[in-house]
Amino acid sequence: MxxxxxxxxxxxxxxxxxxxxxxxxxxxxxxxxxxxxxxxxxxxxxxxxxxxxxxxxxVLSVVPHAETTLVRGEMADWQSARQLLESSTGITAAAPLIVLNGLLENGSRMKAVQLRAVLPEAEGHVSAAGRFMSGQGLLALKPGEDGMVLGKGIADKLGAQVGDTLTLMLPDVTASGEDAGLKSPQQRRFRIVSLLEIGGQLDSLLGFIHLNDAQQALNLGDRVQGFSLKTTDLMHAETLAFAAASRLDAPMYVRSWKNSQGYxxxxxxxxxxxxxxxxxxxxxxxxxxxxxxxxxxxxxxxxxxxxxxxxxxxxxxxxxxxxxxxxxxxxxxxxxxxxxxxxxxxxxxxxxxxxxxxxxxxxxxxxxxxxxxxxxxxxxxxxxxxxxxxxxxxxxxxxxxxxxxxxxxxxxxxxxx
Incomplete structure (x- = not known):
């Protein structure tokens, strides 16, 4: 050969x-x-x-692609604003949002926490957080029942589990002037209805409550602070969100996942x-x-x-x-x-x-x-x-x-x- x-x-x-x-x-x-x-x-x-x-x-299936919040105050006619955002180019879904910063207490254990107040049905179109929750997930949050979905990392540090009731302490929004720092915080009892377990840092950061419960706790009526957005292009989420927020009359802050998770x-x-x-x-x-x-x-x-x-x-x-x-x-x-x-x-x-x-x-x-x-x-x-x-x-x-x-x-x- x-x-x-x-x-x-x-x-x-x-x-x-x-x-x-x-x-x-x-x-x-x-x-x-x-x-x-x-x-x-x-x-x-x-x-x-x-x-x-x-x-x-x-992470990016749980964290919204982008968020837009009012520079000051709250939005009353948020349903119309939501429809306007969802009709914008590159925006596939928008969900109302209120953010609460407070302190969770379980007996002698306490932990600072940031809770996201959401409408479960609307949030499901923006975030896939429900896939990592026990039981019914976000759907277990019912208006007026003071339910809470808590990250497993937070629950472990507080020694709590599903069914336990925790005390949420919030700053008194009615206090003003020199007496604001002397007013005792508002206290509200929430029951854990589900746990969020992603398997990482977010388990120690995230918590959810129903939008109506947050509105009652903060005396907001039917107003919201902003919206969570889902975009068609993850890498250009901030640009798309900014263009959509520009269609609203009120001045808005715009943040994307790159601000919190881009690193x-x-x-x-x-x-x-x-x-x-x-x-x-x-x-x-x-x-x-x-x-x-x-x-x-x-x-x-x-x-x-x-x-x-x-x-x-x-x-x-x-x-x-x-x-x-x-x-x-x-x-x-x-x-x-x-x-x-x-x-x-x-x-x-x-x-x-x-x-x-x-x-x-x-x-x-x-x-x-x-x-x-x-x-x-x-x-x-x-x-x-x-x-x-x-x-x-x-x-x-x-x-x-x-x-x-x-x-x-x-x-x-x-x-x-």
Whole structure:
């Protein structure tokens, strides 16, 4: 069967036993180095993909895409304003909102909390928080019943559970002037009807009550402070919300998820970029071993190269021979690293969970991070890009030794023989 001379010799040289054990060690270390670098990079990128997925599926499905609130006072005819917002370009849903800042008390335990007062039916079109709630979720909030959906992190710190009644202390909105700071806070009893458990920092931040209960507590009548918005384009939510809020007569503040959670998205992208650079440098260092291997191989095969050139082998045939020999190492490392990285990434979450159980220590503290586990999601494009980059660097590493081999002079080499 016909095979090109360069391919035949390159594969034969790559499979031949080395006369020096050190050369064999350098060759094996180049394959191992590329394998480990490619595997580590695929695992790291899979983890970053997992964090980005959880950011979208958990945090950004619970946190409204944008919010618009009055600069001062409350809005009376909010039903008309809501219809106007929902008819705006890029806005798919709007829900009325009141925010209460207060202190929750359960016996001797107290915790500052920010509660979102919502209409359960309307909020369901803006947020998917109900997916992470026990029981009926937001639908368990009934007007006039003083029910509360509380983040599990808040409930744990207060030692409370579903069915318990907590005291909510709010500033006295009727107090003014010098006596405002001396007035005792308003107290209102709320019963926990459901728990919110996302599995991260939001469990210690979020709480919900019915809009009517908040209006009664603050003596607002049928007025609201603003609206939660869902947009068609998550990355341009602030721009779309600003354009929609501009259609209202009253001056409005506009905030998007980027104000509260945008740093998470930026951190993920930054870590992804840094990981690409660092891990590709690790692969590049491993590829330098290919240079060492081929330089030593050229020195071993000086007489063979001279004989081949005497028999009519061209410079490019000599070059391709050693380029193929080096690419075999790069291809082996890339394939092994790609297979190991892709395989391990599927079990990364379970493996880290098992290690946490064995050590008795949680790597991601839910009070600090937005999730309390290490997610993983493998993208085929990442595997292709990483393996392709490693193979390209392996090819570049063969150029110098290959050109050096093609420059040998047969007469000088054979004359020494």
């Amino acid at each position: 016909y095979r090109p001379l360069a391919l035949f010799l390159g594969l034969r040289y790559s499979q031949a036993r080395r006369s020096s054990g050190f050369v064999s060690f350098i060759s094996a270390s180049s394959v191992i180095g590329i394998t480990l670098g490619v595997m580590a990079l695929i695992l790291g990128l899979s983890a970053m993909n997992g964090f980005e997925r959880e950011l979208h599926n958990r 998470l998205y930026q951190d993920i992208q930054l870590v992804r970029t840094v990981m690409y650079v660092v891990m590709l440098m690790v692969v590049a260092v491993a590829c330098f071993n290919i240079v060492s291997t081929l330089v030593m191989a050229v020195n071993e095969k000086r007489s063979d190269i001279a004989i081949l050139k005497t028999m009519g082998a061209g410079a490019w045939q000599i070059r391709l021979t050693f380029m193929i020999q080096g690419l075999v190492n790069g291809l082996a490392g890339s394939v092994l690293g790609g297979v190991l990285g892709a395989g391990l990434s599927r079990y990364l979450t379970a493996a880290i969970h098992a290690i946490e159980g064995w050590l008795g220590h949680r790597f991601l503290n839910p009070d600090i991070y937005f999730i309390d586990f290490l997610p993983s999601e493998l993208h085929g494009s990442d595997v292709i890009i990483v393996c392709g980059s490693a193979l390209l660097m392996s090819l570049l590493a063969t150029l110098y030794p290959a050109w050096r081999a093609s420059g040998l002079q047969p007469a000088r080499e054979l004359g020494h023989g």
